[in-house]
Amino acid sequence: YVTIPPRPVVQDFLETPNMDLPLLRGIVETPTFTEDGVLETMRGYSPKTKLYYAPPTDFSMPSVSDNPSQGEIKKAKNLILKELLGDMPFVGAAEKAHAIALLFLPFVRDMIDGPTPLHLVEKSTPGTGGTLLIRAIAHVCIGREYTLLPEGGDGEEWRKRITAVLRTSPVIINIDNLRKPLYSAPLASALTATEWSDRILGKSEHKSIPVRTAWVATGNNPVLSEEMTRRSVRIRMDAKMEYPHRRPLSEFKHPDLLLWIKENRGLLVWACCTLIQAWIASGRSSGDETIGMYENWAKVMGGILSVIDIPGFLGNLDEFYEGANIEKENTKLFIVKWYQRYRTSSVRAKDLFDIAISEEVDLGLNEGKNLQSQRTALGIRLTKMKDQVFMLRQKDGSQLRVVVRKSDQSIEHSTAWFLETGLLRRGVKGVKKEKGKFSLKKRKDKEPLKARKKHKGPRGKSGETRQ
Numbered sequence: 001y002v003t004i005p006p007r008p009v010v011q012d013f014l015e016t017p018n019m020d021l022p023l024l025r026g027i028v029e030t031p032t033f034t035e036d037g038v039l040e041t042m043r044g045y046s047p048k049t050k051l052y053y054a055p056p057t058d059f060s061m062p063s064v065s066d067n068p069s070q071g072e073i074k075k076a077k078n079l080i081l082k083e084l085l086g087d088m089p090f091v092g093a094a095e096k097a098h099a100i101a102l103l104f105l106p107f108v109r110d111m112i113d114g115p116t117p118l119h120l121v122e123k124s125t126p127g128t129g130g131t132l133l134i135r136a137i138a139h140v141c142i143g144r145e146y147t148l149l150p151e152g153g154d155g156e157e158w159r160k161r162i163t164a165v166l167r168t169s170p171v172i173i174n175i176d177n178l179r180k181p182l183y184s185a186p187l188a189s190a191l192t193a194t195e196w197s198d199r200i201l202g203k204s205e206h207k208s209i210p211v212r213t214a215w216v217a218t219g220n221n222p223v224l225s226e227e228m229t230r231r232s233v234r235i236r237m238d239a240k241m242e243y244p245h246r247r248p249l250s251e252f253k254h255p256d257l258l259l260w261i262k263e264n265r266g267l268l269v270w271a272c273c274t275l276i277q278a279w280i281a282s283g284r285s286s287g288d289e290t291i292g293m294y295e296n297w298a299k300v301m302g303g304i305l306s307v308i309d310i311p312g313f314l315g316n317l318d319e320f321y322e323g324a325n326i327e328k329e330n331t332k333l334f335i336v337k338w339y340q341r342y343r344t345s346s347v348r349a350k351d352l353f354d355i356a357i358s359e360e361v362d363l364g365l366n367e368g369k370n371l372q373s374q375r376t377a378l379g380i381r382l383t384k385m386k387d388q389v390f391m392l393r394q395k396d397g398s399q400l401r402v403v404v405r406k407s408d409q410s411i412e413h414s415t416a417w418f419l420e421t422g423l424l425r426r427g428v429k430g431v432k433k434e435k436g437k438f439s440l441k442k443r444k445d446k447e448p449l450k451a452r453k454k455h456k457g458p459r460g461k462s463g464e465t466r467q
Contacts, residue, residue, distance in 0.1 A: 022045065022047065022050070023050050024045070024050060024051075024052060025049070025050040025051055025169070025210065025212075026051055026052070026169040026212075027051070027052045027054055027169075028051050028052070028053055028054070028142075028171070029053075029054060029055050029056060029059070029142055029143050029144075030055070030106065030107070030141055030142060030143065030269060031053065031061075031107070031269065031273060032049060032051065032053075032106070032107055032108075032109070032110065033107055033108050033110065033111055033273075033276060033280075034046070034048045034049055034110055034111075035048070035049075035110045035111055035113075036048075037111065037280045037284060039064055039273055039277065040053060041053075041064075043055065049110055055143075056143060059143070059265065059266060060266050061266035061267065061269050061270045061273075062266070062267070062270045064270060064273045064274050064277050065274070065277065066277070066281065067277075067278075067281040068274045068275075068277055068278045068281065072274055073274065073275065073278050073308060075271070076270070076271035076272075076274040076275050077271075077275065077308060077310075079264075079267060079268060079271040080100065080103070080268070080271050080272070080275070081096075081100075082253075083253065083254070083260075083264075084103075084136065084140070084257075084261070084268060085099060085100070085133075086253050087129075087251075087252050087253055087254070087257075088129060088133055088237060089128060089129065089237050089238055089239045089240070089244075090235070090236070090237055091236045091237065091238050092236075092312065092315075092316060093311050093312030093315065094234075094312035094313065094314065094315040094316035095234065095235045095236050095237065095312075095316070096310070096312065097305055097310050097311065097312040097313040097315070098119060098233050098234065098235045098313070099119075099133065099137070099235050100305065100310055101119075101233075101301040101304075101305065101313065102119045102137055102214060102216065102235070103137050103140065103141065103272060104272055104275070104276060104301065104304060105214045105301075106141040106142065106171050106172065106214060107141070107272055107273060107276055108276055108300060108304070109212055109214075111300055112296050112297050112300050113296050114194065114294065114295070114296040114297060115191060115192050115193060115194055115211065115293065115294060115297070116214065116215065116294060116297045117191065117215070117231055117232055117233050117291065117293075117294050117297065118191055118215045118216070118217055118228070118231055118232040118233070119214070119215065119216045119217070119232070119233055119235060120216075120217050120218075120219075120222065120224070120232045120233065120234050120235065121133060121134060121216065121217070121218040121219075121235045121236075121237065122218075122219055122220070122221060122222055122234060122235070122236050122237070123218075123219070123220050123221070123236070123237050123238070124220070124221060124237075124238045125220065125238075125239065125241075125242070125243075125244055126220055126244075126245070127239075127243065127244040127245030127246075128237045128238065128239045128244045129237060129239070129244065130218040130219075130235075130237055131176060131177070131218055132257065133235070133237070134146060134172070134174050134176075134216050134218060135258060136257055136258065136261060137172070138171075138172050138174075139258055139261045139262065139265070140261055140265060140268045140269065140272070141171060141172065141272075142171045142172065143265060146170070146171075146172040146173065146174045146216070147165055147168065147170035147171075147172060147173050147174070147213075148173075148174060148176060149161060149162070149165050149173050149174065149175045150175075151175060151178065151179065151180060152184060152186075152187075155184065155185050155186055158184045158185075158186040158187055159186040159198060162186055162187065162190050162196065162198075163196065163198040163200075163207075163209070166190075166196050166209045166211065166213070167207070167209060169210075169212070170213050171213060171214065172213065172214045172216060173213045173214070173215055173216065174216040174217065174218065175216070175217040175218070176217075176218050177218060177219060177220075178217055178218065178219030178222040179219070181222075181223040181224070181225070181364075182217070182222060182223065182224045182225060182228045183225040183228070183364065184225075184228070185227075187228070188225075188227045188228060188231060190211060190215075191215060191231040192231065192293050193211050194210065194211055195208050195209065195210055195211060196208070196209045196210075196211050197209075217232075226328050226331075229320070229321055229328075230292065230293070230321075231293065232320075233291070233314065233317075233320075234316055234320040236316075275304065275308045276304055278307055278308060279303055279304040279307040279308065282307050284303060285303045285306065285307065286299035286300075286302065286303050287299055287300075287301065287302010287303045287304075287305065287306055287313060288302060288306070289302050289313055289314040289315075290302075290314075291314060291317065298313075298314065301313065302314070330361055330362055330363055330364070331363070331385070331390075332390055332392075333360065333361050334352075334355060334356060334361045334363055335390045335392070335402055335404070335419070336392060337355045337358075337360075337361060338352055338355060338419065339392070339400075339402060339419055339421070341355070342419075343419070344418055344419055344420070344421060345418060346407045346409065346411065346416040346417065346418040347411075347416065347417060347418065348411050348412075348414045348415065348416060348417070349375065349378050349379045349382055349414070349415070349417070350375060350414070352378065352382075352417075353374070353375055353378055356378050356381075357374060363378070363381060365377040365378055365381070379415070382404070382415075382417055385404040386404055386405070386406050387403060387404065387405070388403070388404050389401060389402070389403050390402045390403075390404075398423060399423075400421060400422075400423055401421065401422040401423075402419050402420070402421050403419070403420040403421075404417065404419060405417065405418055405419070405420045
């Protein structure tokens with residue numbers, strides 16, 4: 001039973017210096033596993049987790065076996081896969097595996113030493129059920145709605161909103177219904193942080209806040225930056241109909257899913273804890289798949305899903321990276337246009353500016369700001385592209401390997417850039433083949449563009465006519 005103490009009691013506590021009180025990390029309403037794999041089901045404060053377990057008075061669940069039987073595992077899987085998630089139109093096994101990983105995350109968060117990725121619920125059509133999926137998971141894990149994080153405009157707005165939300169120690173944060181491309185440096189930092197430090201709004205003090213939340217975002221075919229794509233796992237849903245929200249209720253196993261969860265929450269929490277306990281009893285093996293920056297999360301989630309025989313974990317990463325990362329596609333198109341115009345000549349950022357801001361390429365150089373800030377942004381973007389490799393397919397089927405290089409020479413006191421290229425062909429006459437590999441013919445041209453224009457001689461060594 002939790003109550004708000006009287007004001008005089010609170011004032012006495014605040015005015016008493018150096019009180020010997022235990023650290024309270026948060027209040028939870030669901031049993032959780034400790035770092036060493038012990039399920040905490042006793043009401044009250046836990047010194048191990050530093051959490052206060054205060055379930056609703058009407059909450060109860062069956063006891064979880066130390067070593068769940070095959071019958072218990074089968075019953076638990078049926079509750080989650082068929083009853084809870086059975087009507088969700090996942091496009092593949094990986095999507096379902098990631099949804100289950102999200103469901104398990106609040107129970108095992110203390111067993112994961114490190115950050116956790118953004119669970120991106122993407123849909124092809126509004127009304128598919130992405131938001132309902134997250135609401136259902138939240139109602140199982142915490143018995144209520146998730147914490148909403150509205151989209152920010154610029155980086156400063158994102159930072160303030162993230163700080164305000166994290167101060168409430170939320171279990172699940174959802175950025176619902178993304179409408180704009182997700183480009184946010186503060187959010188990217190929060191997704192790889194175990195602690196978030198920021199200045200408190202209206203005060204001069206900085207506060208460090210533990211990041212223990214489950215991150216979620218939903219949207220209809222959302223667009224992500226490259227850094228956000230690398231920090232996300234995809235849960236794609238497709239109802240394969242024009243108006244999914246008009247699907248007859250008679251087609252659903254549980255027409256009012258949230259009401260069914262409320263009536264059966266104790267049993268659903270038991271199912272989650274039983275499947276996690278089965279993994280712990282089997283020796284807490286690590287998963288085989290991994291993802292950069294989230295290795296410990298992948299070990300725990302991959303291990304649990306493997307033991308309970310849920311396939312597909314991290315099986316859609318390549319497809320997701322290719323489809324969601326519009327920023328990299330635009331960068332690649334920028335490189336194509338750059339090569340078509342200047343080939344391997346050294347150029348300045350200002351020479352590439354009209355390509356970068358063209359409607360076809362759209363590098364997103366701070367739209368709406370003045371030209372000088374856009375040119376500065378392009379210079380920063382080129383610095384980030386330094387030594388990156390791009391493979392460009394040619395009309396004859398060959399692959400052109402292009403590397404962005406910074407020139408040793410400058411042009412009119414400005415930094416110069418050029419493209420280093422190498423042609424890679426398969427089975428084309430005239431290309432040297434060695435031990436099953438194809439040699440790369442490197443071409444470097446660090447001669448500034450201006451110098452080349454002054455030279456009107458015959459063909460140079462590279463075989464191209466000097467302009």
